[in-house]
Amino acid sequence: MTELGDGTRCVHGGGPAPGVGEPLHPGPVLSSTFELGLPGDPAGADFYGRAGNPTWRVLESAIGGLEGGDCTLFASGMAATAAVLLSCARGGEVVLPSDGYYLARALAADLGLPVRLVPTTLAAEAPMHDVALVLLETPSNPGLDVCDIVVVAARAHAAGALVAVDNTTATPLGQRPLELGADLVVASDTKALAGHGDVVLGHVTTADPALAARLRDTRTRGGAVPGPMEVWLAHRGLGTLDLRLERQAANARALATALRGHPAVRDVRWPGLADDPAHAVAARQMRRWNGVLRFTLRDPAAVGAFLAASRFVESATSFGGLRTSADRRERWGDDVASGLVRLSAGCEDTADLVEDVLAALD
Ligand SMILES: *Cc1c(COP(=O)(O)O)cnc(C)c1O
Secondary structure (H helix, E strand, C coil): CCCCCHHHHHHHCCCCCCCCCCCCCCCCCCCCECCCCCCCCCCCCCCECCCCCHHHHHHHHHHHHHHCCEEEEECCHHHHHHHHHHHHCCCCEEEEECCCCHHHHHHHHHCCCCEEEECHHHHHHCCCCCEEEEEEECCCCCCCCCCCHHHHHHHHHHCCCEEEEECCCCHHHHECCCCCCCCEEEEECCCCCCCCCCCCCEEEEECCHHHHHHHHHHHHHHCCCCCHHHHHHHHHHHCCHHHHHHHHHHHHHHHHHHHHCCCCCEEEECCCCCCCCCHHHHHHHECCCCCEEEEECCCHHHHHHHHHHCCCCEECCCCCCCCCEEEEHHHHCCCCCCCEEEEECCCCCHHHHHHHHHHHHC
């Protein structure tokens, strides 16, 4: 059978069809505790809200279906990263991207893990001896560089290391790291997956049942559990991920093309552009593009003037939401030019957005 399309998979992922008279759109199960029954009764599916929840399982099934593995939700993307570092990074060094999400490096340092920092573009050549875990971020945030997951996974596995890919920017529709050889996918669903800027959530997916069990134990013991309401909202958001990505990627392509032609703008990067340095590898391993691009203005004052003049570009961190937003990354300590802007193209009409951005730059 041919594989179903992304839109169908997003709309229908997540669970058994309802029985007659059951809700087509069930609400979140908010109960923290579940009926245990009497001694001798068979165990139920759930007993306590930190260990399990039916609303979690629906979204876990939907995301796991898209990514080809067993998904475990966490309270945030960082809780998901923490669970991977706690449960998969012992007994060797951890390779982390020097240009990836800054809190992953800070957390590994807090945990006292021996860390080897490698730029994303050099990950395929990184030495792998004595490594327990390689965490990749491709495309990287905020630089939007990429690395070849197939090559890194083969080299890491030959050295006995596990490979995790932070798939936040790509989304489950944009890239399937498990099919490319990774052992784990980790992601912040706060971004495009939930997609409406009203939820903090994360997940880890793996096709290895032993790793999945370890991650669930880490969640239950560490307690970084998601709220059922957040999970329910994220599942509602996931239903339109295909539609939102399509508009966001079209907007990103139009903006990247327009920005390149503007004299005040340097270093426009969006992996979907045919001559972007990341394009060849990205086109080989990604299934589709997304709305995240970056460019550099002269200095922080120029970024401020751009944001003040724009009608539609919000000054905000995070990305992947309905509204276009821009974030000057040096303020968070990223090792980038002071005028570097990560821009998340939203779902506005392309013509309105391009006109607004060009006018704000002038
Ligand atoms: C936002 C982000 C995270 C952290 O996720 P939270 O949900 O904010 O905890 C991790 N990795 C990347 C690439 C991110 O963009």
